[in-house]
Structure formats: structure tokens, C-alpha cells
Amino acid sequence: MRGPIVEAEGVVKTFGPIRALDGVDVAFEPGIIYGLLGPNGAGKTTLIRVLTTLLRPDAGTARVAGVDVLADPVTARTRMGLAGQFAAVDDYLTGRENVEMVGRLYGLRGDEARRRAAEVLERIGLVDAADRPVRTYSGGMRRRLDLAASMVGRPQVLFLDEPTTGIDPRSRIDIWNLIQDLVADGTTILLTTQYLDEADQLAARVAVIDHGRVITEGTPAELKDTLGGSVVELTVPDDRRDETLQALATVTGEHPAYEPSTKKITVPAPDGARTLMAVVRRLDESGIVPDDITLRKPTLDDVFLALTGHVAQDQTQTPAAPAGRPRRRR
Amino acid sequence: MTTAAPPRSRVTLAQAIRDTGVITKRNLLRNVRLPQLLLFSTVQPVMFLLLFNYVFGGAIGQAIPPAAGGKYINWLIPGLIVQVATFGAGQTALGLTEDLSKGVIDRFRSLPMARSAVLAGRTMSDLIRNALIIALMLGVGFLIGFRYQTSLIRLLGGMAVALAFTYAMSWVMAAIGLAVKNPEAAQSAVFLPVFPLVFASSVFVPTQTMPDWLRAFADNQPITVTTNALRGLILGEGALLPGQTVEGQILAALAWSAAILAVFAPLAVRVYRRTVS
Numbered sequence: 001m002r003g004p005i006v007e008a009e010g011v012v013k014t015f016g017p018i019r020a021l022d023g024v025d026v027a028f029e030p031g032i033i034y035g036l037l038g039p040n041g042a043g044k045t046t047l048i049r050v051l052t053t054l055l056r057p058d059a060g061t062a063r064v065a066g067v068d069v070l071a072d073p074v075t076a077r078t079r080m081g082l083a084g085q086f087a088a089v090d091d092y093l094t095g096r097e098n099v100e101m102v103g104r105l106y107g108l109r110g111d112e113a114r115r116r117a118a119e120v121l122e123r124i125g126l127v128d129a130a131d132r133p134v135r136t137y138s139g140g141m142r143r144r145l146d147l148a149a150s151m152v153g154r155p156q157v158l159f160l161d162e163p164t165t166g167i168d169p170r171s172r173i174d175i176w177n178l179i180q181d182l183v184a185d186g187t188t189i190l191l192t193t194q195y196l197d198e199a200d201q202l203a204a205r206v207a208v209i210d211h212g213r214v215i216t217e218g219t220p221a222e223l224k225d226t227l228g229g230s231v232v233e234l235t236v237p238d239d240r241r242d243e244t245l246q247a248l249a250t251v252t253g254e255h256p257a258y259e260p261s262t263k264k265i266t267v268p269a270p271d272g273a274r275t276l277m278a279v280v281r282r283l284d285e286s287g288i289v290p291d292d293i294t295l296r297k298p299t300l301d302d303v304f305l306a307l308t309g310h311v312a313q314d315q316t317q318t319p320a321a322p323a324g325r326p327r328r329r330r
Numbered sequence: 331m332t333t334a335a336p337p338r339s340r341v342t343l344a345q346a347i348r349d350t351g352v353i354t355k356r357n358l359l360r361n362v363r364l365p366q367l368l369l370f371s372t373v374q375p376v377m378f379l380l381l382f383n384y385v386f387g388g389a390i391g392q393a394i395p396p397a398a399g400g401k402y403i404n405w406l407i408p409g410l411i412v413q414v415a416t417f418g419a420g421q422t423a424l425g426l427t428e429d430l431s432k433g434v435i436d437r438f439r440s441l442p443m444a445r446s447a448v449l450a451g452r453t454m455s456d457l458i459r460n461a462l463i464i465a466l467m468l469g470v471g472f473l474i475g476f477r478y479q480t481s482l483i484r485l486l487g488g489m490a491v492a493l494a495f496t497y498a499m500s501w502v503m504a505a506i507g508l509a510v511k512n513p514e515a516a517q518s519a520v521f522l523p524v525f526p527l528v529f530a531s532s533v534f535v536p537t538q539t540m541p542d543w544l545r546a547f548a549d550n551q552p553i554t555v556t557t558n559a560l561r562g563l564i565l566g567e568g569a570l571l572p573g574q575t576v577e578g579q580i581l582a583a584l585a586w587s588a589a590i591l592a593v594f595a596p597l598a599v600r601v602y603r604r605t606v607s
């Protein structure tokens with residue numbers, strides 16, 4: 001297929017006064033993993049719900065696998081799979097029954113659904129537990145089963161909303177491997193995540209969404225490059241913080257980012273060690289002695305912090321502010 | 331593959347029926363896997379049966395028509411069947427709110443299945459479930475002395491009238507549950523309006539002893555009419571008030587069920603559409 005496999009243009013969705021999606025434009029190429037990043041309440045789930053036909057937007061258009069999801073939702077649904085933010089599996093059915101049922105609802109005949117369920121369960125590593133009621137499953141197993149169910153229809157596009165949130169590191173790796181396998185088979189995957197290392201590891205491209213708008217899009221490497229080659233990270237005593245932030249703003253012409261939960265200040269360092277030295281000199285002139293200062297490669301967390309003004313796992317809600325421009329917290 | 335506007339595909343009737351079957355089976359499996367659910371639903375009517383029969387039976391027994399063969403339980407059973415039909419329908423609201431809160435409905439809606447199958451399958455499985463509970467209760471009734479006074483065919487006819495009523499009530503409950511959304515809130519939202527309706531009826535006691543204003547209501551509301559239809563079928567015309575006929579009560583009961591269905595099925599579908607998007 002030529003051109004993007006998932007496309008959205010000017011998608012707006014409001015819930016009363018909340019503009020959950022405020023004009024989203026995306027165009028995702030087929031055959032890769034896309035990471036959709038954004039703080040809590042950014043609109044990730046809402047965007048996925050629009051793309052998977054669960055929610056009608058107030059404005060805009062969306063196409064998935066060449067089908068207009070608003071004009072022809074039934075056909076669109078045959079081409080996609082969804083594993084929502086919370087595993088939607090039936091506790092009192094067995095794993096196999098859960099997957100078979102979804103297969104039947106994709107329109108497979110009884111024996112076909114059975115064969116396909118066995119295949120998917122094998123692939124997802126749940127064969128041994130397949131005939132146990134799901135209520136005896138661990139959280140990670142439930143997630144995997146949910147993923148299995150979203151795969152039965154051989155979707156061209158798979159939407160995974162936070163597929164690894166709240167599960168232990170080992171199960172997380174299992175799910176990562178599975179996602180990578182799927183993409184190797186040609187499925188396009190759109191996943192949201194709160195873990196930026198996950199996006200860094202898995203996603204070929206990421207889109208950052210904040211306040212209902214896509215504020216940047218690119219490969220993880222491209223995004224990190226926007227911060228320059230390195231970042232200077234420092235901590236200062238609390239009573240000198242405001243002063244430090246003001247002082248450092250003059251060093252590179254870019255605003256330093258401050259994250260309250262870690263008390264860390266980060267400054268883009270396009271010139272590497274030279275920037276570090278400039279920072280140190282500037283601090284010295286102001287008589288500020290940092291508790292700690294390092295020069296390091298930027299991570300997606302830094303990109304995220306610079307773009308949205310807060311860290312990804314931050315659970316607090318920020319007041320509405322114009323999107324697309326770095327913000328700092330006081 | 332990306333040709334011009336693809337034809338809008340619709341779900342066929344055959345597929346809708348098949349999907350409804352899949353959902354019905356899924357809902358019923360829950361009752362099989364958690365048999366205590368079915369048991370709890372049967373315990374309450376059986377308890378009512380025993381309590382009313384042995385505690386109030388002697389006192390109320392004086393007021394019941396002779397068509398009951400002199401036994402309060404014969405008079406009580408048709409009423410209890412309608413009571414079970416009414417309360418059992420509440421399960422539809424609880425099941426739907428639970429599916430909503432667990433994200434199961436979202437999963438269904440992301441699949442290329444017939445949308446109507448979610449509500450059709452839910453009401454169908456609850457109909458089957460309520461039929462089972464009624465059968466279980468009849469069994470207990472037989473054990474402690476219930477005997478129909480007409481014929482087996484007429485008893486089965488009575489069941490059919492009761493099932494039509496419970497099916498219609500399921501759609502009322504579906505609309506309530508979908509409007510309330512939250513499973514805990516649905517509990518009270520469903521049972522609060524139903525309780526007075528069941529008691530201000532001919533289910534437990536003849537309406538003649540009620541004050542006039544209450545009796546005017548009680549004699550004409552669907553639970554009483556349906557109960558009367560069942561009594562007429564199971565015990566004969568002598569169980570009805572003077573001037574009432576068995577056919578008249580059956581027609582009135584079926585008309586009520588049809589009317590409830592005609593109003594609440596489209597309403598439930600509307601509320602469903604609004605709730606889920």
C-alpha cells in the first residue's frame with residue numbers, strides 16, 4: 001500500500017468545556033511501530049478511540065488502512081485491532097474462549113475461529129493457561145490475552161493503548177518481543193505509552209501529543225537531536241533555583257527546563273563540553289554552587305520535558321496553557 | 331488498495347443473528363461458570379415462596395378465591411412467577427453496566443460485528459436465564475404442594491406470557507442501566523422503582539382489600555394484569571375478579587408487554603448510542 005496507513009486531519013473532540021482533541025493531524029506510514037506519547041489527559045486515548053471508530057469526532061476526518069472510519073466504520077473495523085487501556089477480557093471465560101469469541105465476532109466460522117485462536121495463543125505464549133478461567137491469570141497474562149484477542153482478525157493496523165502499563169518488567173519484555181514480531185509480519189502498530197524508554201526501544205517514529213495537539217513527530221533520534229547533541233543536567237539548592245533558571249536562560253538562548261519531582265534542571269547543550277563550561281562560568285559569576293552537574297546524551301524524557309514542561313509519568317494535571325511551546329513550572 | 335470511496339458495507343441480518351448468538355452464549359457461560367449467581371437469584375424467590383406460604387398463607391388464605399383449590403400456594407405461584415420475571419429483568423441493567431465499566435463494550439464496538447448484537451444478546455441471555463429461574467421455582471413449588479388447576483398446556487401458556495413480560499422489562503432495565511452506567515448505582519436505580527410496583531399489585535394479596543385509590547392503580551398496572559393472566563391460565567377463570575375473563579387478561583398482558591417493548595427497546599438503543607460515544 002502506498003501512502004500513509006493511518007491518517008487524521010483536523011480532528012477535534014470536545015467533552016463539554018474540555019478540548020480533548022484540538023485539531024489533530026497525523027499521517028503514519030505502514031509497517032512500523034509508532035509511539036504516541038503525551039502526559040496524562042493529553043488526548044492519546046481519545047485519538048485512539050476516534051481512529052478505532054469508538055468515538056465520533058466533532059470535526060475532522062480519519063482514514064485507517066484506506067477506509068474512512070467515519071463513512072464506513074464497519075469495513076474499517078475489519079482491518080484493525082484494538083487493545084484498550086484496560087484489558088477487556090472476560091474473567092469467567094477461559095483464555096481460549098475469550099479469543100475464540102472475538103474471532104467469531106470478526107466473522108470467522110466456528111472451526112476457523114478455533115484454529116486461529118489456537119494459533120494466536122501459541123504465539124502469545126498462553127497455551128498452558130489457555131483452558132483456565134481468566135480470573136486465575138496474572139495482570140501480565142491478562143494483558144497478553146487482550147493482545148491476543150486484538151490479533152485474531154489479522155488486522156493491518158493494531159492500536160495498543162498503554163500495553164505495558166502496570167505490569168512487571170519481565171512481562172513487559174515479553175510484550176515488547178511480541179510487538180516486534182508482529183511488526184516483522186507487516187502489521188502497523190500504533191501504541192501509546194507513559195514509558196519513554198519503551199518508545200525509544202520499540203518505536204521507529206514517535207508523535208508527541210499535548211493538550212489535544214500533535215506538537216512534534218519524528219524518529220526518536222531526530223527528536224533528541226532537536227535538543228542539540230547533549231544536555232547539561234544540574235541540581236541547585238532550592239533557594240537559588242529561580243535565580244539559576246534566569247541566569248541560565250542567557251547562556252544558550254533557550255529556556256532551561258525544570259522538573260519539580262526530580263528537582264533537576266536541564267539545559268540543551270548544542271556545543272557539548274563548551275556549553276557545560278559556559279554554564280559553569282555563568283553559575284560562578286552569580287555565586288551559585290550546584291549540588292550536582294553533568295553533561296549527558298539527551299533521552300526522550302528530555303525531549304518530552306522540553307516540549308511539554310513535565311515528565312511523562314507525572315500524574316498531576318497541568319492547567320491549560322498554549323500547546324506547542326515549552327513551559328516551565330515554578 | 332486505496333481506491334476511491336469504498337462502498338459503505340453493512341452488517342447483514344444473518345451476521346446480526348450469528349453475532350447475537352455469540353454474545354448470548356458468552357453471557358450464559360457466565361451463569362454456568364459462576365453457578366452461585368443463578369443460585370442466589372433463585373434463593374430469593376424461593377424464600378419469598380416459603381415465607382409467604384407458611385407465614386402469611388393461613389391469614390391470606392381466607393381471602394383468596396376458591397379457584398385456587400383452597401391452597402394459598404396455588405394462588406401465590408403465578409404471582410411469584412411474575413415477581414421473578416420483573417426482578418430478573420434487573421439483571422440486564424447489571425450485566426450491561428458491568429460490561430461497560432470493564433471495557434468489554436468498547437472491545438465489541440471495535441469489532442466488525444453487528445452493533446445490535448450487544449443489546450439483543452444481553453436481553454436474549456437474560457430471557458433464557460429468567461426462564462430457568464422460573465422453572466426452578468416452579469419445581470420447588472411442586473415439591474411443597476403447588477398444583478395447576480387447569481392443564482399443562484395452559485400452564486405453559488402462562489409461562490409464555492410471563493416470559494414475554496420479562497423480555498419487555500429487560501429492555502426497560504437496559505435503558506435504565508445504560509443511562510446510569512455505574513454498576514453500583516444501577517443496583518438501586520433498577521430495584522427502587524420496581525419494588526413498589528411489585529407490592530402494589532395482585533402478586534401477593536388480592537387487590538380487593540386495598541384502599542380505593544391504590545386499588546385503581548394496582549388493578550391496572552402491568553404486573554397485576556400479567557399476574558391475572560397467569561392465574562387465569564393456571565387456576566381458571568374463577569381466580570379472577572368478577573367481570574374479568576382469562577382471554578381479556580391475556581390480551582391485556584400481552585398488550586402491556588408489546589407496548590413496553592415498543593417504547594423501551596428503541597429508547598435503550600438510543601441511550602446505548604449516546605452512552606458509548
Ligand SMILES: Nc1ncnc2c1ncn2[C@@H]1O[C@H](COP(=O)(O)OP(=O)(O)OP(=O)(O)O)[C@@H](O)[C@H]1O
Nearest residue numbers: 015018019020038039040041042043044045046047
Ligand atoms: N468520556 C469523557 N468525558 C469527559 N471527558 C473526557 C472523556 N474522555 C476523555 N475526557 C477528557 O479528555 C482529555 C483527554 O483524555 P484522554 O483519555 O484522551 O487522555 P490520555 O492522553 O489517554 O491520558 P492518560 O495518559 O491518562 O490515559 C482529558 O482531560 C479527559 O479528562
Ligand SMILES: [Mg+2]
Nearest residue numbers: 044045046085
Ligand atoms: Mg489514555
